Amino acid sequence: MIGHAFMGAAHSQAWRVAPRFFDLPLRPVMSVLCGRDAERTAAAAERLGWAEAVTDWKSVLDRDDVHVVDICTPGDTHAEIAVAALDAGKHVLCEKPMANSVAEAVAMAEAAERAAQRGVRAMVGFSYRRVPALGLARDLVAQGRLGRIHHVRAQYLQDWIVDPAAPLSWRLDKEKAGSGALGDIGAHIVDATQFVLGDTISEVMGTLVTFVPERPLASTHSGLSGTAATGQTGPVTVDDAALFLARFAGGALGSFEATRFANGRKNALRIEINGSKGSLAFDFEDMNVLEFFDGTEDSAVAGFRRIMVTEPEHPYVGAWxxxxxxxGYEHAFTHQAVDFVRAVAAGTDPTPTFADGLRVQQVLAAVEASAESRTWQQV
Amino acid sequence: MIGHAFMGAAHSQAWRVAPRFFDLPLRPVMSVLCGRDAERTAAAAERLGWAEAVTDWKSVLDRDDVHVVDICTPGDTHAEIAVAALDAGKHVLCEKPMANSVAEAVAMAEAAERAAQRGVRAMVGFSYRRVPALGLARDLVAQGRLGRIHHVRAQYLQDWIVDPAAPLSWRLDKEKAGSGALGDIGAHIVDATQFVLGDTISEVMGTLVTFVPERPLASTHSGLSGTAATGQTGPVTVDDAALFLARFAGGALGSFEATRFANGRKNALRIEINGSKGSLAFDFEDMNVLEFFDGTEDSAVAGFRRIMVTEPEHPYVGAWxxxxxxxGYEHAFTHQAVDFVRAVAAGTDPTPTFADGLRVQQVLAAVEASAESRTWQQV
Amino acid sequence: MIGHAFMGAAHSQAWRVAPRFFDLPLRPVMSVLCGRDAERTAAAAERLGWAEAVTDWKSVLDRDDVHVVDICTPGDTHAEIAVAALDAGKHVLCEKPMANSVAEAVAMAEAAERAAQRGVRAMVGFSYRRVPALGLARDLVAQGRLGRIHHVRAQYLQDWIVDPAAPLSWRLDKEKAGSGALGDIGAHIVDATQFVLGDTISEVMGTLVTFVPERPLASTHSGLSGTAATGQTGPVTVDDAALFLARFAGGALGSFEATRFANGRKNALRIEINGSKGSLAFDFEDMNVLEFFDGTEDSAVAGFRRIMVTEPEHPYVGAWxxxxxxxGYEHAFTHQAVDFVRAVAAGTDPTPTFADGLRVQQVLAAVEASAESRTWQQV
Amino acid sequence: MIGHAFMGAAHSQAWRVAPRFFDLPLRPVMSVLCGRDAERTAAAAERLGWAEAVTDWKSVLDRDDVHVVDICTPGDTHAEIAVAALDAGKHVLCEKPMANSVAEAVAMAEAAERAAQRGVRAMVGFSYRRVPALGLARDLVAQGRLGRIHHVRAQYLQDWIVDPAAPLSWRLDKEKAGSGALGDIGAHIVDATQFVLGDTISEVMGTLVTFVPERPLASTHSGLSGTAATGQTGPVTVDDAALFLARFAGGALGSFEATRFANGRKNALRIEINGSKGSLAFDFEDMNVLEFFDGTEDSAVAGFRRIMVTEPEHPYVGAWxxxxxxxGYEHAFTHQAVDFVRAVAAGTDPTPTFADGLRVQQVLAAVEASAESRTWQQV
Incomplete structure (x- = not known):
């Protein structure tokens, strides 16, 4: 595994826990963790449970005992590592957003296609697909319980930088992060809605905004938890919020909003879908619940049902x-690891594939182009 | 109408509005308002829309142009007025609690029975029965959608005297009010649950508590909005809270709680019912909603539904x-007036009858007896 | 009052009830109701409580006993009636949307300005401003409790024509209604957000969609409840849904959505506002509640509070x-009547003025232009 | 660890995960799992991650490499194992309910006291204490934010045997389980409320009911997931539901309900507390949220706040x-393991102690006695 910050911890927990609750055809071994700083990587390996720690990710690709490379680094390094790993015959699980540009994503999708011909697999880490409630949502749409889809309302609301005194982190640096709210959390709602609908976004019209263009520099490394302010400030080079309207290929109309300035909303990934036969609503802040309105029922007793998605027949739930x-939050990563291992063992492509990741990247790029051109943009 | 405080205003609104939205066989005329103080009664009549104001309720019973007497006074006067009015051939609508004692309630029920033989009608004002969501609840239970009822959980939570500095009002005086939370709001949940279940409480075990036994005296009259404190205090002679367990004749187990000390709960009349086939939940603080769980559904999509009880086919709603x-709150009073007028016109007994009111009174008395004897009490 | 359908009933209730709960400097007299059909108008007058019924609205303007004209007709007639009434020296309360075009709205605003110089007043009926929770929202914003406003998220979701078999009504006819969801319910969220923020929308980018372009013709008159289908269909000439992004003059970013196709949402006027210090959320389906997040609090105890907006100090509530x-729903109309009467008596302009109504109309027109041009449009 | 069913899996996950997120002074080693059936125990050890599997729990006590015994068996075996383990110098973590009788619990508490003198520690597994929201609740009460406590409303609602065809399991057998809903889930709300209040229950009045007295026998072993019905039935010897009123030593009034017949409620452990200064509400079905009403605030903006208990400063949360x-559910077990290890390392008694467990047992026994005697019972 490359990277050991927030995502590194989540992925480690997934590899550790998956075989304890699910029957896996292969048993994951947590062999080597890779980071930039030797000391900090060694400490992380000890804490997260990896047998070894190294600082050169290329060295990992040469090892015969490594079959899977799990990429948890910032987005600017994804393309290089993933392409190299796939070309070296390693299965790859790559955190989202898949890349910082469409060009990188194209290269990655091509590498994945080449690799697939040799039985080597690639997957993007859109973990929210593995939240049971969203799995159930997809099933209900696929079963036709919603009929023709008219509306998609998707929001990903956070507030962690609403305070102008919050320091610059790598996530606010276009070089490292590619974009701000758009790529970090907007990517999630693009993937999640396309997944639930089984449809793709064909056209967008959007706008990006940076409410606080200058922020204090953190003292040393650019980590999320960068501390001691230096008195200096630096420019925020990414968006604080991204809003866009969208049309899906199948005719649905979408309204999307990703922001880090929704005061009081901590991790509110919300999706509401209205169809001719029914509706769905989800909010990650209440992640074990899916609301479902069955419009075919007698209107005297119809209403949004609060389905506790904790029944054995719900996706993934029977194992718990x-x-x-x-x-909780981390369970989606465990499910992701399970599906990845099962696909690798079965010799099939795990989803979302790199081609899926590319399609998300293209939507994000279209939003950026639209924000620039102030008009609708085809994806 | 006798009385012109909180309930007087609600009843006046009901008589005024009912014929504007509902087809009534008889048109109510708001002829005369009766109160204790001439000046204040005249002002109230003007404001509330009554043609005349008087101070002697007995004089009203002699008038030929008065066909209905609506009693909105404190509970200690209900029995005398109601019995006299019924004996005088006037139809009577009497606010709850019907009386301050079982003896009074018995006398009233007997008077109502005598009156019914002469075509004169009597009804108790348990207005919450006329909230559409509770009407729908009763319908669902009656249709067997809940199956055999196992549990009833009923709470009536308010907080208006949680502050020990809140003054003594007539509602805290046993002489006037009969009891405290028990008779004032506990009576409502007793009636509402018996109504929704179509069943009666047969046995209770309860306790009464007075958290603040002494309170400041209000200066002049004992109105709800008693003002300028005198520096003196007086004893609270009623319960601040009443809790009891109950068995219904049909086998359901009930848990009841009425309190004026539930900080932050303003008028939370809550009822939850669990049956072998489904469940219901209601909270008056969200009065246009009934939650319904249909346990016969596929468990993958079952969940408590939030039914907006605002469809034309819901009880009373089509007229609005x-x-x-x-x-809102007052609509239940309008519905009550509608049902009363229709029953009078049709020559049938409006419900809840005085016999129903007596049964509620007997439950309250059994709770008091149980609090005294510290054991279960038959109703 | 001109018109006696849905809005006519709501306004009648307002005039009837307002003086019973509020101290008014003038007492409204419900003198004459005007409609197109003599028989139906007479029946409506009887039911709604108007002394007289006429069919020629112009005749009303000549009467000395009429001081106020309340316009509850479809939008295509507003301009003509309102201008004539104002010019005839009658105070005017005009239902929203104020007009079907900007040109009409300009004429009305000019007439209102002329009239104001003679002490004659005009007001638009954006009733949701008078829901206590939205009044409280405005107060909190005005007090600076939200700080700088970053986001506005406004939705007005209904589902009454999601069934393709629902008949054509005048509301689906561009001639009569001007537009569909945009003018009917989109207008409400434009006004409500501008009201709560005390700010105006300066730029929009939107899209309009008609999901069901052809619908069965209702047999006779084009009323909402047009029945017996004829077998024939006709074209829907208005939008089923309107979505737009917006910028407010003060820098806030808005996302708006008005639709009649949100299955299961009956009257969900929702507004969420995020500022640098706090946030607000409102949903009309739970109209007595305002959610408020105070971001200045200790984060260990911060959270969205569910404020029951039923305290005496909340706007309008003390009277109830x-x-x-x-x-309930109709109370906002009562509050509107109260504010109108008080302003007329005080010789001040009631709000929203016709100038406010014009500004809303300009936003709607800009959305239509943007939907056409596929780019941002200044208001 | 002794036992490997539901609780065995939860405890295994705790031991595995705790050192990965928390700094522990000692590192837990998952050495040996003990069960009744050799084959099934071996399979469980493999799946759950234990190095060895044995069938004789006594053999474990002789081993020098075992320092902690974690008891996850049915309640009838707790006393014997726990006392022996403590006397053998092993630290003990024992699942709740601590025992099946007060006598057993007394013996265990005495053994724990003896052991403590030799530095050997004992703890009962009331895991819900370690849900962050309930930790925060306790903190707020301890800080005086609720003032004097008037009301406690506690419910533990499940529905897993509402179907009369659900088979007899060991949990419905008084021999194995001691009691039904009372000891299984009622024990949790007794402990949780005593924990949050920092107070003890002094007097109770309750009733026990068995709605379905006869159930199908499962074919072979008495596991939770007992399969293939035999056609025969057997008696349910425990309560399906337990309700009781309670008085706390500090004066608060409690209403408790534990049931397995609340159709649609899956694991609704709900606690509402009302004090003179504020209130709290919790529902495990939304376990990351605590609702808090601050009654000292201006009533215009007061309301129940939905605190997302996911901030770094909330109990345990900073590590995640x-x-x-x-x-999710299992995190409370991880927190329990953390607190247990830290207390053992620090040489202090982890809480809840066996003395705390005994006190819960005494409350349960008083409820049973009260159900028998039909009167109040001192604890």
Whole structure:
């Protein structure tokens, strides 16, 4: 695994826990963790449970005992590492956003296609697909319980930089992060809605805004938790918020909003879908629940149902606890690891593929182009 | 109408509005308002829309142009007025609690029975029965959608005297009010649950508590809005909270709680019912909604539905606004007036009858007896 | 009052009830109701409580006993009636949308300005401003409790024509209605957000869509409840849904959506506002509640508060019931009548003025232009 | 660890995960799993990650490499194992309910006291204490934010045996389980409320009911997931539901309900507390949220706040994910393991102690006695 910050911890937990609750055809071994700083990487390996720690990711690709490379670094390094790993015959799980540009994503998708011909697999880490409630949402749409889809309303609301005194981190640096709210969290709602609908976005019209263009520099490394302010400030080079309207190929109309300035909303990934036969609503802040309106029922008793998505027949849930005993954020990563391992063992492509990741990247690029041109943009 | 405080205003609004939205076989005329103080009664009549104001309720019973007497006074006067009015051949609508004692309630029920033989009608004002969501609840239970009822959980939570500095009002005086939370709001949940279940409480075990036994005296009259404190205090002679367990004749187990000390709960009349086939939940603080769980559904999509009880086919709703345009507190009083007028015109007994009111009174008395004896009490 | 359908009933209730709960400097007299059909108008007058019924609205303007004209007709007639009434020296309360075009709205605003110089007043009926929770929202913003406003998220979701078999009504006819969801309900969220923010929309980018372009013709008159289908269909000439992004003059970013195709949402007028110090959220389906997040609090105890907007100190609430006893849809109309009468008596302009109404109309026109041009449009 | 069913899996996950997120002074080693059936125990050890599997729990006590015994068996075996383990110098973590009788619990508490003198520690597994929201609740009460506590409303609602065809399991057998809903889930709300209040229950009045007295026998072993019905039935010897009123030593009044027949409620452990200064509400079905009403605020903006208990400063949360990324059911077990290890390392008694467990057992026994005697019972 390359990288050991927030995502590194989540992925480590996934590899550790997956075989304890799910029957896996292959048993993951947590062999080597790779980071930039030797000391910090060694400490992380100890804490997260990796057998070894190294600082040169290229060295990992030469090892015969490494079959899977799990990429948890900032977006600017994804393309290089992923292409090299695939070309070296390693299966790759790559965190989202897949890349910082469409060009990089194209290269990655091509590498994945080449690799697939040799039985080597690639997957993008859009973890929210593996939240049981969104899996159930997809199933209900696929079963036709919503009929023709008219509306998609998707928001990803956070507030962690609403304070203008919050320091510059790598996530606010276009070089490292590619974009701001758009790529970080907007990418999630693009993928999640396309996944639930089984449809793709064909056209967008959007706008990007940076409410606080200058922020204090953190003292040393550019980590999320960069501390001691230096008194100096630097420019925020990414968007604080991204809003866009969208049309899906199948005719649905979408309204998307990704922001880090929604005061009081901590991780509110919300999706509401209205179809001719029914509707769905989801909010990650209440992640074990899916609301479902069945419009075919007698209107005297129709209403949005609060489905506790904790029944054994719900996606992934049977492996865990009895009904009503909810799951948490990290479980989606465990499910992702499970699906990845199963696909690799079965010799099939795990989803979302790099081609799926490319399609998300193209939507993000179209939003950026639209924000520039102030008009609709085809994807 | 006798009385012109909180309930007087609600009842006046009901008589005024009912014929504007509902087809009534008889048109109510708001002829005379009766109060204790001539000046204040005259002002109230003017404001509330009554043609005349008087101070002697007995004089009203002699008038030929008065066909209905609506009693909105404190509970200690209900029995005398109601019995006299019924004996005088006037139809009677009497606010709850019907009386301050079982003896009074018995006398009233007997008077109502005598009157009914002469075509004169009597009704108790348990207005919450006329909230559309509770009407729908009763319909669902009656249709068997809940199956055998196992549990009833009923709470009536308010907080208006949680501040120990809140003054003594007539509602805290046993002489006037009969009891505290028990008779004032506990009576409502007893009636509402018996109504929704179509069943009666047969046995109770309860306790009464007075958290603040002494309170400042209000200066002049004992109105709800008693002002300028005198520096003196007086004893609270009623309960601040009443809790009891109950068994219904049909086998359901009930848990009841009425309190004026639930900080932050303003008028939370809550009822939850669990049956072998489904469940219901209601909270008056969200009065246009009934939650319904249909346990016969596929568990993958089952969940408590939030039914907006604003559809034309819901009880009373068709006379009002389009779906989604909710009703308020006072609408239940309008519905009560409608049902009363229709029953009188049809020559049938409006419900809840005085016999129903007596049964509620017997439950309250059994709770008091149980609090005294510290054991279960038959109703 | 001109018109006696849905809005006619709501306005009648307002005039009837306002003086019973509020101290008014003038007492409204419900003298004459005007409609197109003599028989139906007479029946409506009887039911709604108007002394007289006429069919020629111009005749009303000649009467000395008429001081106020309340316009509740479809939008295509507003301009003509309102201008004539103002010019005839009658105070005017005009239902929203104020007009079907900017040109009409300009003429009306000019007439209002002329009239104001003679002490004659004009007001547009954006009733949701008078929902206590939105009044409180405006107060909190005005007090600076939200700080600098970053985001406005406004939706007005209904579902009454999601069924393709729902008949053509005048509301789906561009001639009569001007536009569809945009003018009917989109206008409300434009006004409500501008009201709460105390700011105006300066630029928009939007799209309009008609999901069901052809619908069955209702047999006779084009009323909302047009029945017996004829087998024939006709074209829907208005939008089923309108989505737009917006910038406010003060820098806030807005996302707006008005639709009649949100299955299961009956009257969900939702507004969420995020500022640098706090946030607000409102949903008309739970109209007595305002959610407020105070971002200045200790984060260990911060959270969206569910404020029951039923306290005596909340806007308009003191005139009604005790805390926790909620209001309904029609109360906003009563508050509107109260404010109108008070302004007329005080010789001041009631708000929203016709100039405010014009500004809303300009936003709607800019959305239409943007949908046409596929680019941003200045208001 | 002794036992490898539901609780065995939860405890294994705790031991595995705790050192990966928390700094622990000692590193847990998952050495040996003990069960009744050799084959099934071996399979469980493999799956759950234990190095060895044995079938004789006594053999474990002789081993020098075992320092901690974690008891996850049915309640009838707790006393014997725990006392032996403590006497053998092993630290003990024992699942709740601590025992099946007060006598057993007394013996265990005495053994724990003896052990403590030799530095050997004992703890009962009331895991819900370690849900961050309930930790925050306790903190707020301890800080005096609620003032004097008037009301406690606690419910633990499940529905897993509402179907009369659900088979007899060991949990419905008084021999194995001691009691039904009372000891299984009622024990949790007794402990949780005593924990949050920092107070103890002094007197109770309750009732127990068995709605379905006869159930199908499962074919072979008495596991939770007992399969193939035999056609025969057996008696349910425990309660399906337990309700009781309670008085706390500090004067608060409690209403408790534990049931397995609340159709649609899956694992609704709900606690509402009302004090003179504020209130709290919690529902495990939304476990990352605590609702808090601050009654000292200006009533115009007071309301129940939905605190997302996912901030770094909330109990245990700092070790996990960023704000808004919720935890799940099993995290409470991880926190329990953390606190246990830290207390053992620090040479202090982890809480809840066996003395705390005994006190819960005494409350349960008083409820049973009260159900028998039909009167109040001192604890």
């Amino acid at each position: 606890w009895p009904a009503g005993h909810g799951l | 606004w389009p779906a989604g345009h909710g009703l | 019931w005790p805390a926790g006893h909620g209001l | 994910w960023p704000a808004g990324h919720g935890l």
